Amino acid sequence: MLFWIIAGVLALVVSLILGLALLRGRVGDAPPAAYDLQVYRDQLKEVDRDLARGVISEAEAERLRAEVSRRVLAADAQLRAGGESGGQPGRAGLIVAGLVILGLAGGSFALYSQVGAPGYRDLPLKTRLAVSDEARQNRLTQAEAEAKVPAPDVTPEASPEFLELMEKLRQTVAERGGDLRGLTLLVRNEAALGNFTAAHEAQAKLIAAKGNGASAGDYAHMADLMISAAGGYVSQEAEQALRAALERNPDEPTARYYLGVYLMQVDRPDGAFRTWDALLRESDPSAPWVPTIRERIEELAWRAGVTDYQLPSAPGQTAPGPSAADIEAAGEMSTEDRQQMIQGMVQRLSERLANEGGTPAEWARLIRALGVMGETDRAAAIWGEAQTRFAEAPEAMALVREAAQAAGVAE
Template sequence: MIFFIAAAILTGAVILFMLRAVSAKPGDETGQSPAMDVYKAQMGELDRDAAAGLIPPADAEAARIELSRRLLAESRKDGSAAASRSSRVPRPGIIIPIIVLPFAAIGLYAWLGTPGMPDMPLGERMSSALQNQDVEILMAQVEKHLAENPNDLRGWTVIAPVYLRRERYNDAVLAFSNVNRLGEPSAASETGLGEALVGAQEGVISDEARAAFQRALKLEPGFIRARFFLAIAADQDGDREEAVRRWKDLLASSEEPDGGWRRIARQRLAALQPETQVGPGGAEIDAASQMAPEDRQAMIRSMVAGLAERLKENPDDQDGWIRLIRSYTVLGDREAAARALGDARAAFAGDPETLGKIVAAADALGVAAQ
């Protein structure tokens, strides 16, 4: 609304003074270009509107600079030449455009523009800018804004994850703390604070970070990132039982099926439960030696089938695949061994080094993928 009031005032002033200049008799001219009068009048109107608060200071300053530039350019022109040029144009040919053009512009804007669109909030402008301009420059702008407006929740919300991604962990701790202080904490903001604290401690999950993750889970019990870090915390504490429980809970989650955390969860679970990844142990072998051949074969097949099932759930176990291929070979089931090698190839398609070790072991057994 302020924009339209200011635009109407300036448009009216331009029309009034241009009509006045055109209607003046040749003998009344003082040698000063009519445009000079217009620009000076606009400058006066601009100062009054700015003083009345109708125009934001930044817009007023930009308009003042532009008018000053035009005044300077006009003052360099030859006044007599300008008067000569204006005298050759029929007055109706000047008056009609002066009156028609402003209203035509307003009508065109009303048709093509969106006069009812609200201003974009500062936070949204900063978010959009972060995607399109130099991040360091924009971060400096946001930081300057926050230094002047330390209670701007939107500003802290925008810059906190940027600090975290750029590994400015201490700044991220401050930013996420302000987000939680100024607004209603969320699982994401509490987890962000916890991650920043972990980064500041070089990967160690402190009691303060653990508390942030626990607050996140109170707000959203299924929040994956918070659950992931609490599993790591149990692992770091040496609480094997709790760590195993948390890693299993993560793997049982239906969220983010392709999340990178799944590979880490499987690796940690395999390290914490190595017994779930091996073939028959000494006790099983001793028991099998006392069985009838057919019973012994059935027992071995059962254990191999169990290993195959575990590898479906945790396909990142290199040694497990080698054991499975070897077990099928010992059982004489070379087709199953070849299928296992094919499954291992699929599991480690993105890890050529590990896949090479599995293929080498299979080659030594005379097994090739189907």
């Protein structure tokens, strides 16, 4: 309500100022014609000064005096005829003033009612957190979420023979109970058919059969199937599966990706941004979640209040820092210039990786460059840090290890 009062008062004040100016016929202490008259008199004096300095001839001065004098007479006549109102028609001015007030005040309210958010309460941080907590507590169950999604169609490419084999597989798994291999096949094939509900139910039985041996990947896969069955919605049960996966392995990438989705759905863009930004920087460029994150993370950063976010280099782009070609080209420079150039590029890359993180290719490039420069101690330190960062990413670790071996700091 306070917003409406302030907006209404401001609109009314501005409208009254414009309306009074229209009714008075002027905006200052004198009518417009009085200002014109003063300007013309100053012009007559300027003509005399120009003539005295020899800038214009006597004939030109006479012509200018006659023209300005004509304007002086016209302005004086207008001033006498208009009086204090400047000749502004009273009724017309009143009508225009009324239209201005109606258009500015009424139009502003009408526009805001269409494109604004009338009645929407203020959302300070404490309130936003309370709203997010409420959204967490009121999440739909998996069954409720799936009920809102249209029934899936069986994959049209599935042959009658395959569907017949699937029926036999379902029957066999039901009879054998905790058959791990049968359950694994059932999960895979139900998902291939688009039967995500049956797939996550089979995955839950597989996890139960494994007991304490169930891995973070097992729980992340179950959450993935649940979310697919719910059309992208992260239900109460799906969130529990994500938490279970991350308890077993905080770096499980599928769980981290869907945790970001969940945080966006409960209106916590700050947590979602931190989760996705870290995952993007640590992921292999070919990971399936990377394109989605790259497409949405800049908007997510804006929503999280991060105004200076820089999207990491896209797959295929040259990573910052000196490449082998850079170092080879530097051979044509003087020794001092070459060392200065290489050290500058290496230092910039090192600082960015330390502050913002980076891709495995960038870590490998830094280690390789330090090895070429003979700074094996720094290369060994970076290699040690990389082993911790990419411990759960075998492909990334292999790339960085190769660079460390080339730098002579790894076996």
